[in-house]
Amino acid sequence: MKDTCPSCLARDIAPTESRTRGDRIVDGYRCPRCRHAWATVRDLTAYSELHARRAHNRQRKAAA
Numbered sequence: 001m002k003d004t005c006p007s008c009l010a011r012d013i014a015p016t017e018s019r020t021r022g023d024r025i026v027d028g029y030r031c032p033r034c035r036h037a038w039a040t041v042r043d044l045t046a047y048s049e050l051h052a053r054r055a056h057n058r059q060r061k062a063a064a
């Protein structure tokens with residue numbers, strides 16, 4: 001997932017590495033403009049819940 005540089009606010013920076021830690025994903029970034037490095041942690045459970053809900057809605061539609 002792309003992120004914005006917290007230092008110079010350059011947008012759409014792709015992660016240089018993605019690591020999964022339990023139910024969390026850690027994306028590491030390095031800004032090509034100012035060389036600032038940072039990491040963003042995202043909770044995977046929030047995403048899987050969203051996917052489960054979507055799949056449920058799809059099943060309901062198919063049944064109707």
Ligand SMILES: [Zn+2]
Pocket residue numbers: 005006007008009010031032033034035036
């Ligand atoms: Zn930057």
